[in-house]
Amino acid sequence: MLKKERQAYILHQVNLHNKVLSATLCNDIDVSEDTIRRDLQELSDEGKLIKVHGGALSHSFNDVHFDSGGVYSQTHKKTIAAKAISMIHNGMFILTSGGTTIIELARFLPPQLKATFISGSIPVILEYMKHPNIEVIIIGDRLSKNSKITVGPEAISKIRQVKADICFLGINSIDMSHGVTDNDWEVVQLKKAMIESSQHVIGMAITEKVNTFQPIQVCEINKIDTLITELPPDDPMLKPYIDIGIKVL
Amino acid sequence: MLKKERQAYILHQVNLHNKVLSATLCNDIDVSEDTIRRDLQELSDEGKLIKVHGGALSHSFNDVHFDSGGVYSQTHKKTIAAKAISMIHNGMFILTSGGTTIIELARFLPPQLKATFISGSIPVILEYMKHPNIEVIIIGDRLSKNSKITVGPEAISKIRQVKADICFLGINSIDMSHGVTDNDWEVVQLKKAMIESSQHVIGMAITEKVNTFQPIQVCEINKIDTLITELPPDDPMLKPYIDIGIKVL
């Protein structure tokens, strides 16, 4: 069998089944595994497929690209994400809500981290999918098209079954008297459940959102254990929060 | 034998078998390998064939034709999606598996359609999200990084709780004796549950996948109510399926 012929066969198989094992291939065609590996290497160099340990993947199925769009205040959110990541350790169970801040968090998780992330937010899950080591648990239920997160009683009951080590909450509004507030009733229900199911609650907010409030309350201010903003912890704006015992990063 | 005559013969052979070995040729015609090689070189320069180490290939054989977007056999898959859409009506509950064929289906749902789609496949859900009117229910559980679909007992039990009107199944392999088969154990478990929970099971497969099989069985052939391929229903390849009572579109 000619080399090109063989490579065409391999490509065909990959495109047909989205993945292919080198062991299977060297069995199908009658050549050594080295040859298969070299073929996969070449095809991979040509960008026809993605070579992985033990075989290859189709290129088309693999890269799901989604418009994250221009993220508002992205540099601030990256600062926040970096601080948040310092609180994550191997083996943790971590609940995360939705929101662009959480997406940034998901995007910058260190590659060697091994932990379990639980979420119902599709954009966040997309970022988790790119990570090589973390385990991802998806909360199922009805998909809310606005917030791109699963909402409903089923989702809430699933969250209640979890006892997470920490919970990262993207915060839309927070102030001393109203606590954490938001404007989507269904999302608020979810966040409430997440807070109840976590030993440690971490709020993440850019300072534009600090000291503002919205119609629906997520929780009292004292439910938040740690607050992360893009400012240094000694900024006067954050002092009231520190004074009532919230840890500020 | 004249040169022109010889080259015509070579071309004929290439077009007939899609490939040709220079060793075979110099045996058939009685000339040295150098001559054959020179002929192949000339024909290759004229673009009549593709010269490779050890012989030559027909041009059609070599180039795997991708359509726009990089999805393999996309036009076929669009044909299939169009046929599948004709089976969907307002108000239906619809279970869908994963796979590129289903993604095409999701992408081309008519905008005015109002129905409920249930799925655990992230790429498919992304397409559903863009639709203005449909309701989307997400099956939760552990996310399998390979197949980008939620798998596990929780997902299966959720599917069991559903009684869907129809189920669209992306099929990896189907043949008369092995039924529907696949190569990922966890995905197979899901598909089994989907079949049990649906009143009408529709298999979607490009014909390259018809009459092939893989290690793990999803279901017997008779569990499939309707089979959709890119071919017209009267194609002889599909006759055996019609004969055992499967509706073919």
Next chain:
DNA sequence: AATGTTCCTGCACAAAAACGCAAAAAGCCG
């Protein structure tokens, strides 16, 4: 940490291609 896979590197060997050269064949023309 321990184990079995899979991967990469360098090597050897065989098959095929490229190159140069010369002989043979064909064409051209007086």
Next chain:
DNA sequence: CGGCTTTTTGCGTTTTTGTGCAGGAACATT
């Protein structure tokens, strides 16, 4: 016909290409 050029072909030698094998590194899984 004979002499000339041009084309085509075959043969040896050198290079390149394709393939398999062994040993150690990297990887995944327990």
